[in-house]
Structures are given as structure tokens and as C-alpha cells.
Amino acid sequence: xxNLSYLEELLGGIEVEWKALGEIAEYxxxxxxxxxxxxxxxxxxxxxxxxxxxxxxxxxxPNTTRVTAYRxxxxxIGNIRPYLKKIWKATSSGGCSxxxxxxxxxxxxxxxVDSEFLYYLLSSDRFFSYNMQNAKxxxxxxxxxxxxxxxxxPIPCPENPEKSLAIQAEIVRILDAFTELTSELTSELNARKxxxxxxxxxxxxxxxxxxxxxxxxxxxxxWYSGGTPTAGNPEYYNGGEIPWLRTxxxxxxxxxxxxxxITLSALKNSSAKWIPANCxxxxxxxxxxxxxxxxxxxxxxxxxxxxxxIDSTKALYRYVYHWVSFNYENIKALGQGARGDLNSxxxxxxxxxxxYANDPEKSLAEQARIxxxxxxxxxxxxxxxxxxxxxxxxxxxxxxxxxxxLLSFPKTEEVAT
Numbered sequence: 001x002x003n004l005s006y007l008e009e010l011l012g013g014i015e016v017e018w019k020a021l022g023e024i025a026e027y028x029x030x031x032x033x034x035x036x037x038x039x040x041x042x043x044x045x046x047x048x049x050x051x052x053x054x055x056x057x058x059x060x061x062p063n064t065t066r067v068t069a070y071r072x073x074x075x076x077i078g079n080i081r082p083y084l085k086k087i088w089k090a091t092s093s094g095g096c097s098x099x100x101x102x103x104x105x106x107x108x109x110x111x112x113v114d115s116e117f118l119y120y121l122l123s124s125d126r127f128f129s130y131n132m133q134n135a136k137x138x139x140x141x142x143x144x145x146x147x148x149x150x151x152x153x154p155i156p157c158p159e160n161p162e163k164s165l166a167i168q169a170e171i172v173r174i175l176d177a178f179t180e181l182t183s184e185l186t187s188e189l190n191a192r193k194x195x196x197x198x199x200x201x202x203x204x205x206x207x208x209x210x211x212x213x214x215x216x217x218x219x220x221x222x223w224y225s226g227g228t229p230t231a232g233n234p235e236y237y238n239g240g241e242i243p244w245l246r247t248x249x250x251x252x253x254x255x256x257x258x259x260x261x262i263t264l265s266a267l268k269n270s271s272a273k274w275i276p277a278n279c280x281x282x283x284x285x286x287x288x289x290x291x292x293x294x295x296x297x298x299x300x301x302x303x304x305x306x307x308x309x310i311d312s313t314k315a316l317y318r319y320v321y322h323w324v325s326f327n328y329e330n331i332k333a334l335g336q337g338a339r340g341d342l343n344s345x346x347x348x349x350x351x352x353x354x355x356y357a358n359d360p361e362k363s364l365a366e367q368a369r370i371x372x373x374x375x376x377x378x379x380x381x382x383x384x385x386x387x388x389x390x391x392x393x394x395x396x397x398x399x400x401x402x403x404x405x406l407l408s409f410p411k412t413e414e415v416a417t
Contacts, residue, residue: 016409017158022149024109025118028102032069032095034062041094043070045078048086048100053123055088067095070102073115075122077101079143081135085128089119101145112161113153117168120175121153124407125400154409171406178399182392189381189388196377200326203370204353212357216324217348219315220308224279225344226301227271229262236266243299244272247283250293250305252325255281258299272300279307280321282331284342290332292324306347315354319367322374323352 034042039057047055055076070076071093078086080099096102103122105113121127130151135141157164226245229236240261249259266272277298283291285304294317301307310317324331327350334346355366380387 014157014163015159017155018152018409019155020149021103021151021153024113024153024155025103025105025149027145027149028068028070028074028104030069031066034065034067034095037061037067037095041092042067042096043076043088043094043100044097045080045083045086045099048076048078048083048088050086053088053119062095062097067097068100068102069093069095071104073105075103075115075119077103077122077143077148079145081132081137081141084131084135084143087119087123089115099142101143101148112155112158112164114165114168114172116172116176118153120172120403121407124403126404126407127151154407156409174406175399175403178395178402182395182399185388185392185395189392192377192388193381196374196381199377200322200374203373204323204326206353206355211353211355214352214354214357215348216308216320216350216352219311219320219352219354220348221311222309223344223348224273224275224301224307224309225271226273226275226303226305226307228302229266229270229272233266236263236269237261239263240266242267243297245281245295245299245301245305247285247288247291247302247304250281250283250288250291252291252328253293255293255295255299256297262300267300271303274298274300275307276309278317279309280317280324282306282308282324282342282347284347286339286341289335289340289342290328292321292328294318294321306342306344308347313360314363315352316364316367316371318371318375320352322371322378324350 039059039061042058042061043055044058044060044062046060047058049055070090072090074090076088076090076096078084078099079101083099090102103118105115105118131143131148134144134147136144155164156167229244237260240263242262242264243258244260244262244266245255245258246260249255262272267274275295275298277295279295281293281295281301283289283304284306288304295307308320310320331342331347331350332340334350335342336346354363355370356363381389
């Protein structure tokens with residue numbers, strides 16, 4: 001059976017009526033005292049989770065005396081960019097900020113429209129696109145509350161509420177199954193991350209007899225930095241084939257490609273230079289300072305990347321990378337100035353445990369053992385091509401496909417034909 005025929009069979013050729021959201025629901029206008037709320041009952045846009053919904057406990061409570069009240073079954077929608085895709089179906093009562101809309105099904109339609117079904121309709125890409133198109137404002141656009149109420153909602157079999165709710169329940173059941181699977185995978189990922197952090201800390205806990213403290217400079221053959229070819233010069237970028245790395249791409253991972261490529265002319269006329277593969281790259285400027293990666297290909301970088309070519313007779317680059325990654329917060333804290341910038345002296349002076357330093361062969365073998373264990377955890381918890389993040393991404397794609405399919409109701413004239 002094709003996907004389309006499944007939807008047709010589910011609808012059974014019955015009529016689908018389209019109603020404006022404002023005909024079946026309204027915004028909550030009830031107010032609640034802010035001092036009655038806590039971290040588990042207050043919802044601001046930062047507490048809403050994107051895409052498939054959910055929420056996290058509040059960190060900051062409202063600074064106003066009264067806020068909009070929500071109750072179980074209400075659909076809460078983030079109403080300011082970039083939070084327009086954040087949505088949650090309330091399972092308890094509480095209060096929400098002015099940047100969150102609490103949509104509530106009217107009493108007379110509660111026997112016709114299921115709140116779970118409405119939640120999925122409003123978490124769809126169709127509604128998100130509609131909301132984005134109608135958002136108002138320049139710097140931080142807000143959803144147009146009037147336009148949102150004009151958004152059309154499909155109601156299958158409107159003359160037979162019992163059958164309508166059964167169809168809605170089946171759609172919700174299918175989408176809930178995908179949501180539950182993704183939730184299980186996400187829980188598994190979080191558990192593996194905790195396990196990864198535990199073993200990483202354990203593996204780097206050496207006794208004085210097991211390791212000698214050196215500096216990163218002691219095991220570095222060469223330090224590389226980079227440069228930025230003049231922005232906007234087409235001669236430096238158009239048709240370029242030389243990988244050029246920016247700090248926003250340094251994300252505790254192996255780098256196989258870069259988002260931007262430059263030309264040979266750019267390389268000749270800027271401070272950018274070729275950097276050999278398998279360097280430990282550390283972002284040294286601004287918000288990304290301290291983040292690390294390994295380049296698996298020769299590439300060039302901007303001036304905000306520092307690259308360590310490790311002396312393979314003393315240390316393994318993957319072992320060094322895992323140590324630097326493990327110490328991200330410590331390295332970041334060494335940043336100087338308003339931007340928290342790092343430099344080659346700071347990085348190369350950073351302390352580094354070299355196991356069995358007086359026995360190079362044994363040292364490299366121990367480094368290889370530690371790196372191999374951490375590589376497996378790293379792949380499982382971070383890889384978008386092999387690990388759990390890939391499985392979660394695939395499940396999300398599958399969920400979105402079936403969500404859009406199951407919510408693609410035909411108009412009345414389409415059913416009739």
C-alpha cells in the first residue's frame with residue numbers, strides 16, 4: 001500500500017472541513033500571579049524545545065507581577081523569532097511570558113478536536129512557514145496573533161465527531177510512536193555522554209608514577225595560524241578549491257571538508273597557508289575560543305584558528321586532541337581581553353600528561369589505548385555519520401515525513417474527485 005493510499009484509506013473518502021484556528025480555539029486571557037510560579041510551572045520562550053515540542057525548567061522567573069495562565073491541553077507557541085518553531089502541549093497548569101501564546105480549544109469544540117491532534121498540526125512545517133510569512137517587526141519579528149487565528153485547521157468527518165476523533169487519535173498514535181522512539185534514542189545518547197565523560201576523566205587520572213607533566217609545546221613540532229583573504233573579492237573565492245576553515249566549524253570533531261573554499265590567488269595574497277592533515281586545531285578567538293578539532297585533510301584556516309602539528313615520536317595527535325577537548329573549559333578560561341582571546345604562548349604552555357615519559361614505546365602504546373577507547377565513545381556520542389546523533393537525525397527525518405504526510409488533508413473538492 002502506498003503512503004498516499006494509506007491516508008486515503010484512513011480518511012475513507014469522508015469529508016474534511018477546514019476551519020480557521022480562531023473558530024475552534026482562542027488565546028488564554030486568564031492571568032496568574034507570578035509569585036505562584038516556580039521553575040516547573042513558568043514557561044518563557046527559552047524553556048520551550050524546538051520541533052517536536054517539550055520544555056525544560058525555567059532558570060529565570062518572570063519580573064512582572066501577573067502573567068498569562070495556561071492549563072492542561074493548551075498548546076504553547078513561541079511567538080518571537082528565533083523561537084517561532086518552539087511549541088509544547090501543556091500537561092499541567094502554570095503561567096507563560098508575553099513571548100508565548102497559549103492556544104486553548106473552545107469548550108464547544110473539545111468533542112470535535114483533540115488537543116494532541118491540534119498540537120501536531122501547529123508543530124508542522126506548514127504552520128511554521130505560515131507563521132514566519134506573517135511575522136511582523138524588523139529586528140525581532142513576532143507572530144501576528146490575528147493571522148495565526150486565521151490559519152486553517154483540517155477537521156476530518158466533521159459531522160461525525162466520534163469518527164473524527166478516532167481518525168485524529170490514529171494519527172496521533174503514529175506520530176507519538178516516532179516521538180517516543182526519538183526520545184528513547186535521545187535518552188540513550190545522554191546516558192552514553194555521561195558514560196563518555198566518566199571514562200574520559202578516569203583515563204586521564206594518572207598517578208605520579210604513570211605520567212609526567214609536560215606542556216603542549218613539548219610535543220609540538222610546529223604551530224600554524226592562518227588568515228582571511230579580502231572578503232568580497234571574487235578572485236579569492238569564486239571557483240576556489242582550497243579548503244578554508246573558520247572557527248565556527250571547529251566543533252570537537254574530525255574535519256573532512258570546509259564550508260568555504262578559496263582560490264590559489266587568495267592563498268598567495270593573504271596570510272592563509274596550507275596546514276597538513278592531522279593537526280590539533282584550537283579556536284583562539286571570541287565565542288568559540290577553546291573549542292578543538294582534527295583536520296583529516298590538508299586545509300587552510302582563518303586567523304582565529306591555532307594548529308598544533310604534534311611530534312609523532314613523542315605523542316599521538318588523537319591523544320593530544322582528547323586531552324585538549326577534555327580541558328575545553330580550562331583552556332577557554334585562559335583567554336585574555338574582552339574577547340577572551342588565546343594565543344600560541346598560552347596554548348603551548350598548557351600542561352599535558354605524558355604517560356610513561358621515560359619509555360617512548362610504552363608511552364605511545366598507552367596513548368593509543370586511551371585514544372582508541374575515547375574515539376569509540378566520541379563516534380557513538382557525536383558522529384553524524386555513524387553514531388547515535390545519526391540515528392536521531394534519521395528518526396527525525398522519518399517523523400517529519402510522516403507528520404507532513406498524515407497532516408496533508410485534501411480540500412473538500414479534492415476528496416470529491
